[in-house]
Amino acid sequence: MLDGYETHFATNHLGHFQFVKEILPVLLKAQEKPRVVVVSSSATWNAPTCGIDFKSVVQKQPGFRTTNYYGQSKLANSLFAVGLNTRYGDQLIVNAVHPGVVDTDLFQITPYSPRGLSHDLFHFALFWLLFWVVKS
Incomplete structure (x- = not known):
């Protein structure tokens, strides 16, 4: 656990989410259309079948493997990119990538x-x- 959150989720998603949230007002005022690149992974297939199990984000779950936690953190990245594009796609270029x-x-x-x-x-x-x- 990292500050009360599961380590993968906190490291791979929450920190980046907070960073983008903080700089978003500056990005939206840019003269040219800024770009946000979200690093996800093909490991999203390791996320639980329900998508993101929000209970597991704050408490270890029986039957969850490290790959499940990692997969859902990367799924959160992908969903964040989709959400950013849905809300601000006319003002930002949003890309989600799997670096391999x-x-x-x-x-x-x-x-x-x-x-x-x-x-x-x-x-x-x-x-x-x-x-x-x-x-x-």
């Missing part, structure tokens, strides 16, 4: 970096197979 697997230290606990995986098809396939097995 980039070369970061995100997978540092595995023996293969994302760059190494992309150059070794066998290990790349093995990584994703293990990911799907662990996920289910």
Whole structure:
């Protein structure tokens, strides 16, 4: 928990939401149409089938996995982008993007970096197979 909120949701969504909320008045006064880029993920498919389980945002839920919490935080990002576009699409350019697997230290606990995986098809396939097995 981070300030009373589930860590993934607080880190991936609430902070960015608050930041955009704070700068929105300045963006809406810009002479040229400003752009807001929201980083989401294809991992939204890991969100609960109900969408965002708001109870889990403030309290750990039995049966929820880390991937479920992460997925719903990224779903919140996507929904936020849709909401921004619905309300301010005539004044802002709003984009939601999935950056893909980039070369970061995100997978540092595995023996293969994302760059190494992309150059070794066998290990790349093995990584994703293990990911799907662990996920289910």
